[in-house]
Amino acid sequence: MSNLPIDPAAAAPLGDEQLPVPEVTEGSPSGKAPHRKKFVFVRNAKSITGLTILVVFLVLAVIGPWIAPHDPNETTLDLLAGPSGAHWLGTDHLGRDVFSQLLVGTRAVMIVGLVTGIGATLLAVLVGVTAGFLGGVTDEILSALANIFLVLPALPLIIIIATQIEGINSLDIAIVLALTGWAWGARVLRAQTLSLRGRDFIEAARATGESTGRIVWFETLPNLTAIIASSFVSTVTFAVLSQTTLAFIGVTPLDDWSWGTVLYWAQSNQALSRGAWWWFVPAGLLVAILGMALTLVNFGIDEFVNPRLRLAGMSARQMRRSGIRPRIGFTARVRDLPRTYDHPTPVARAATTSGSTTGSGGPSTPGTSGAATVKETVR
Amino acid sequence: MKFLFRRLFFYALTAWAAVTINFFVPRVMKGDPVQSLINRYQGQIDQDAVHSLYVLFGLDKKQSLWQQYVEYWGQILHGNLGISFTFFPTPVSDVIRTSLPWTVGLVGMATVIAVVLGTLFGTYLGWRRGTWADSFLPVMTFFSSVPYFWLGLLFIAVLAVAFPVFPASNAYTPGLEASFSWPFIQSVVQHAFLPALTIVLSSVAGWILGMRNMMVTVGSEDYVTVAQAKGLPERRVMYGYAARNAVLPQVSSFALSLGFVVSGSLVMELVFSYPGIGTQLLAAIGAKDYPLMQGIFLVITLAVLLANILADVVYVFLDPRTRQEG
Numbered sequence: 001m002s003n004l005p006i007d008p009a010a011a012a013p014l015g016d017e018q019l020p021v022p023e024v025t026e027g028s029p030s031g032k033a034p035h036r037k038k039f040v041f042v043r044n045a046k047s048i049t050g051l052t053i054l055v056v057f058l059v060l061a062v063i064g065p066w067i068a069p070h071d072p073n074e075t076t077l078d079l080l081a082g083p084s085g086a087h088w089l090g091t092d093h094l095g096r097d098v099f100s101q102l103l104v105g106t107r108a109v110m111i112v113g114l115v116t117g118i119g120a121t122l123l124a125v126l127v128g129v130t131a132g133f134l135g136g137v138t139d140e141i142l143s144a145l146a147n148i149f150l151v152l153p154a155l156p157l158i159i160i161i162a163t164q165i166e167g168i169n170s171l172d173i174a175i176v177l178a179l180t181g182w183a184w185g186a187r188v189l190r191a192q193t194l195s196l197r198g199r200d201f202i203e204a205a206r207a208t209g210e211s212t213g214r215i216v217w218f219e220t221l222p223n224l225t226a227i228i229a230s231s232f233v234s235t236v237t238f239a240v241l242s243q244t245t246l247a248f249i250g251v252t253p254l255d256d257w258s259w260g261t262v263l264y265w266a267q268s269n270q271a272l273s274r275g276a277w278w279w280f281v282p283a284g285l286l287v288a289i290l291g292m293a294l295t296l297v298n299f300g301i302d303e304f305v306n307p308r309l310r311l312a313g314m315s316a317r318q319m320r321r322s323g324i325r326p327r328i329g330f331t332a333r334v335r336d337l338p339r340t341y342d343h344p345t346p347v348a349r350a351a352t353t354s355g356s357t358t359g360s361g362g363p364s365t366p367g368t369s370g371a372a373t374v375k376e377t378v379r
Numbered sequence: 380m381k382f383l384f385r386r387l388f389f390y391a392l393t394a395w396a397a398v399t400i401n402f403f404v405p406r407v408m409k410g411d412p413v414q415s416l417i418n419r420y421q422g423q424i425d426q427d428a429v430h431s432l433y434v435l436f437g438l439d440k441k442q443s444l445w446q447q448y449v450e451y452w453g454q455i456l457h458g459n460l461g462i463s464f465t466f467f468p469t470p471v472s473d474v475i476r477t478s479l480p481w482t483v484g485l486v487g488m489a490t491v492i493a494v495v496l497g498t499l500f501g502t503y504l505g506w507r508r509g510t511w512a513d514s515f516l517p518v519m520t521f522f523s524s525v526p527y528f529w530l531g532l533l534f535i536a537v538l539a540v541a542f543p544v545f546p547a548s549n550a551y552t553p554g555l556e557a558s559f560s561w562p563f564i565q566s567v568v569q570h571a572f573l574p575a576l577t578i579v580l581s582s583v584a585g586w587i588l589g590m591r592n593m594m595v596t597v598g599s600e601d602y603v604t605v606a607q608a609k610g611l612p613e614r615r616v617m618y619g620y621a622a623r624n625a626v627l628p629q630v631s632s633f634a635l636s637l638g639f640v641v642s643g644s645l646v647m648e649l650v651f652s653y654p655g656i657g658t659q660l661l662a663a664i665g666a667k668d669y670p671l672m673q674g675i676f677l678v679i680t681l682a683v684l685l686a687n688i689l690a691d692v693v694y695v696f697l698d699p700r701t702r703q704e705g
Contacts, residue, residue, distance in 0.1 A: 155642030284529030291524025
């Protein structure tokens with residue numbers, strides 16, 4: 001590290017958003033010193049929900065094949081039977097247990113999701129940070145490459161490549177998905193690296209003679225953590241959806257169980273017209289729940305990176321409890337006077353607005369905007 | 380103008396990349412399309428015919444890779460995409476010509492509806508953030524993470540099988556003459572309703588969330604504050620000041636998302652047996668019909684590029700800053 005005193009706030013991602021945010025989100029404006037918190041986004045209710053669901057899926061991916069009540073390929077005489085005690089989610093046209101198929105299939109989905117996520121994120125970091133940091137011709141070439149991959153329709157390309165690999169397995173699919181899915185992350189990372197590159201603390205590090213590798217590794221990358229995490233989560237979502245789609249259209253081997261494979265069998269055996277809802281509804285729901293969990297985690301990260309969204313991320317009740325009045329079109333702010341003014345007089349209004357940065361106060365005539373303000377304040 | 384030229388150069392580069400990928404993928408992979416065709420006809424093809432097939436598919440072993448590549452380009456520039464295996468000897472371009480209008484019509488309409496609805500709704504949600512309007516967000520999240528085709532399956536199960544309100548498959552009632560007559564159009568609209576609903580519902584959430592977040596960000600800009608301080612009507616501030624600026628990223632992400640929309644609707648077509656290009660592509664996969672697969676990929680890519688160019692032109696009209704540079 002350089003020996004210059006660096007303000008931790010300036011080193012945080014998007015350090016130019018120097019709003020007094022920590023107090024606001026904690027809901028306790030007094031007391032606590034604003035010490036730098038790592039992984040603040042983990043405390044976010046959305047992130048916690050998302051991460052919990054993710055952990056459940058991960059555990060199922062590991063133990064799924066062991067706790068599955070039946071062999072997913074074992075045919076029985078209960079053809080196309082609805083949910084019952086023996087078969088919790090019914091059976092398919094060969095009498096195979098759908099619940100076991102889903103349990104066993106979780107592993108393939110999670111493997112593809114995670115391997116793609118890791119691979120694509122590594123590629124994105126490599127390309128994005130290199131492009132942003134080196135600039136010049138390297139940047140032009142790498143950016144063009146990323147943009148090309150962004151514009152090319154991914155699924156048809158994936159399908160074309162995947163169909164030409166003989167005996168394709170989950171790992172192959174993950175590699176293909178990683179090779180096609182890194183571009184968005186690279187683009188976002190490049191933009192952020194560009195903005196970091198000009199910051200004072202990087203300049204200072206360069207001035208003290210640190211090597212480029214060290215500047216990239218120890219000064220730049222830590223400040224990109226949130227964005228890298230967010231791009232990882234998005235890639236996993238993309239991979240899960242793509243894997244399900246590929247399995248659904250029958251590109252993956254049929255004995256390689258995944259949620260999409262279950263849907264493939266359901267679709268190709270007229271589950272719809274036979275009214276066998278237990279066959280296709282749970283598989284899709286699983287994809288949706290997993291996707292939702294990932295999106296929730298990403299919301300948490302987004303709100304961590306962009307403080308303006310963070311305030312918006314609180315529920316209306318939470319905001320009222322912490323004394324924040326959302327005001328139409330304005331930055332939400334902390335009420336800095338005790339709530340003794342039940343009926344906001346002009347004096348009280350002026351006092352509450354005076355501390356804000358975006359005060360509309362002044363001669364707020366009883367126009368439409370004035371009326372809206374009063375309405376919000378009364379609440 | 381400089382902006383547009385830069386973009387046009389980039390699209391030319393992308394088109395080149397797509398064609399090149401198309402050229403190399405079958406040559407790098409182990410599979411031999413001619414061999415698979417020979418296997419299909421099980422020894423009914425003699426050696427001379429085999430050689431001419433190789434030439435026909437542009438896989439002549441006697442030519443260098445570079446010669447093949449140049450020839451491939453020549454063929455593509457003439458609109459010759461090779462010959463389909465499944466519909467042998469129909470040219471790929473003919474197969475595509477009959478299926479493309481269905482996809483473009485359906486996906487195009489549905490996407491435009493989704494973008495307009497999503498942007499309007501997102502504007503409203505962003506403006507009313509921190510109120511009850513936020514409770515829509517979890518619902519949106521759910522719809523944005525559902526696979527397209529699964530939503531389609533659900534709609535069929537409910538609206539076509541359980542309550543037969545809409546037809547479950549095809550683009551129009553079989554047996555109906557394709558013409559601009561009222562019954563035909565009515566039938567087409569009826570058949571397109573469920574697929575379109577699927578696309579709109581599963582893609583609108585992304586537009587709403589994007590627009591909402593931009594509105595939240597833009598809503599605290601100084602010019603919005605000033606507009607409100609001036610006492611302008613709220614509606615005017617919302618649409619004329621905040622939404623107007625917040626919509627710009629929507630336009631550029633519209634261009635970028637087209638690829639995803641197309642990808643999503645491909646599988647949706649399979650679910651609804653819609654006679655579009657997606658059904659064709661999936662049939663080609665099943666039959667290992669490489670020329671048809673690649674032709675379709677190329678056409679889809681070009682369509683997406685074209686739409687991107689359009690979005691860029693619109694962007695230039697919307698954002699004066701891009702015009703200033705030139």
